[in-house]
Amino acid sequence: AQTVTQSQPEMSVQEAETVTLSCTYDTSESDYYLFWYKQPPSRQMILVIRQEAYKQQNATENRFSVNFQKAAKSFSLKISDSQLGDAAMYFCAFGGSQGNLIFGKGTKLSVKP
Amino acid sequence: KAGVTQTPRYLIKTRGQQVTLSCSPISGHRSVSWYQQTPGQGLQFLFEYFSETQRNKGNFPGRFSGRQFSNSRSEMNVSTLELGDSALYLCASSLALLAAQETQYFGPGTRLLVL
Numbered sequence: 489a490q491t492v493t494q495s496q497p498e499m500s501v502q503e504a505e506t507v508t509l510s511c512t513y514d515t516s517e518s519d520y521y522l523f524w525y526k527q528p529p530s531r532q533m534i535l536v537i538r539q540e541a542y543k544q545q546n547a548t549e550n551r552f553s554v555n556f557q558k559a560a561k562s563f564s565l566k567i568s569d570s571q572l573g574d575a576a577m578y579f580c581a582f583g584g585s586q587g588n589l590i591f592g593k594g595t596k597l598s599v600k601p
Numbered sequence: 602k603a604g605v606t607q608t609p610r611y612l613i614k615t616r617g618q619q620v621t622l623s624c625s626p627i628s629g630h631r632s633v634s635w636y637q638q639t640p641g642q643g644l645q646f647l648f649e650y651f652s653e654t655q656r657n658k659g660n661f662p663g664r665f666s667g668r669q670f671s672n673s674r675s676e677m678n679v680s681t682l683e684l685g686d687s688a689l690y691l692c693a694s695s696l697a698l699l700a701a702q703e704t705q706y707f708g709p710g711t712r713l714l715v716l
Contacts, residue, residue: 521702532604533691533707579644583701587657588634591644 490515492582494592501570502600508555509565509595511580521583522556522563527594528576536578539563567597575599602627605694605708613714619680622711626673626694632656633675634700635667638689638710647690650675651698679713687715 491514501507513522524536539547539556546554551571555564567574580592606625614620626633635647646659650669667677673694679686689712693705 523704525707530709531689532709533693535704535706538704583699587699587701588646588649588659589644589701589705590646593643 490517490582490584490586490590492580492590492592494578494580494595496595497593498596498598500598500600501567501574503570503572505570506566506568507570507597509567509578509580509597511563511565511592513561513563513580513582515561515582515584517584520585522554523581523583523589524552524554524563524565525579525581525591526574526576527579528573533579537565570599572599572601602629605692605706607690607692607708607711609711610709611712611714613716614682615716616682616684618682619678620682620713621676621678622690622692622713624675624677624692624694624708626675626692627706630694630696630706631673632695632698632700632703633669633673634693634695634705635675635677636691636693637661638691639687644691647677649698649700656698682715684715687713689713 520541522539527533551568577594581589632651634649649657653669664680669675689710691710692708695703
């Protein structure tokens with residue numbers, strides 16, 4: 489069975505600095521999708537970034553980028569120029585042939601002004 | 602486009618009762634997935650519906666059920682409520698089947714408290 493592990497329950501970053509959130513996963517599949525979702529205190533979960541495993545190029549979305557290491561089964565999220573609005577729970581998720589998303593436990597990110 | 606909506610937003614029930622939660626997906630989205638979120642277990646997949654058919658089911662007891670209507674709106678039902686059912690129930694919609702590959706758009710959730 490696939491599993492997703494986020495080893496950092498909480499992280500803190502200074503405004504305008506860079507922070508990296510870690511995620512590792514376990515699967516025997518070769519084709520799959522990886523996601524980072526953000527859940528602000530208001531609770532509505534939104535997609536941050538999506539990566540297709542067959543693409544070697546790391547996905548980027550403005551200040552958000554990933555470091556996808558397929559062999560190591562690692563999918564970390566880098567947030568550059570952190571802003572107060574980035575404070576949220578961040579969930580790493582795996583999507584494979586089973587058809588549903590498998591989420592990690594989440595990392596709570598605090599941004600200090 | 603309007604986002605995913607869920608009703609009610611908050612609900613208080615007592616043990617043994619049953620509850621029905623509703624989800625309206627984004628217009629044009631045909632897949633609806635349900636998740637249970639608790640502090641201890643995190644986000645767990647309940648089921649996915651596409652074109653009025655349950656396509657995938659998570660590891661939850663039969664007390665948890667759902668359905669999808671022809672307009673893609675979905676409901677989930679929990680019968681014989683237990684204290685452990687207290688959670689935030691999230692609904693997510695996506696364009697196609699195999700929501701695990703598509704971007705999912707989440708609703709604000711229904712907070713259920715079982716006393």
